[in-house]
Amino acid sequence: MWFNNIPSDLSFSASAKNCLTIQISSLASSGRLYEILITGENQSDWAKGYQKTIWYNTPADNFGSIRDIHLAWIRVRERLLVLDMGKRFAFSSDALSVPIVSQMVEDILFTPQGNGTLITWHVYYNLRSYLRPFQSFLKNxxxxNMFYDFARGLSDYAESHP
Structure with a gap:
């Protein structure tokens, strides 16, 4: 069963009630990090709880492509917003199998840093109204933890699989 969210674009970042930002310094190149993220290369090795991805378009072919990401505890329907090779990957979470948020955008930036890359993973979201009393618990x-583990896992995998 799916619970629909409010479809979003990048402008949602300015009005989101909640924002989480994770930054990880990686020795991997921005191009390699982007490639792993967009293709899902061995994603079960670096994304805790990952099970599978189902694409509804040619995988990652363009703005607007849709995929379902299956994790151990949740499924997320993602609509791609930005595909900027080696620099930026962003998507809207348009539906979830667990009704946690009503609106969500992830915006992942890759910035050259010395001999590596700074990964900045922004998560903009609005919780469903009945979960607002648990805002601090859910975020902290x-x-x-989940998004830190994803970013750290991506970095570690890219560093060990150049």
């Missing part, structure tokens, strides 16, 4: 105990 669930979302922060």
């Amino acid at each position: 105990r669930i979302f922060q």
Whole structure:
């Protein structure tokens, strides 16, 4: 079963009630990090709980492509917003199998830094109204750990698989 979210674009970042930003310094190149993220290369090795991806278009062919990401505890329907090779990858979470948020955008930036890359993973979201009393818990105990693990796992995998 799917719970629809409000479809978003990047302008949602200015009005989101919640924002989480994770930054990881990686020794991997921005191009390699982007390639792994967009193709899902061995994603079960670096994304905790990852199970599978289903594409509804040619994978990552353009703005607007849709995919479902299946994690152990949730499925997320993503609509691609930005595909800027080696620099930026962003998407709107348009539906979830667990009704946690009503609107969500992830915006992942890759910035050259010395001999590597700074990964900046922004997560903009509005919680469903009945979960607002648990905002701090969800952000600090669930979302922060999950997105940190994704960013760290991506970096570690890219560094060990150049």
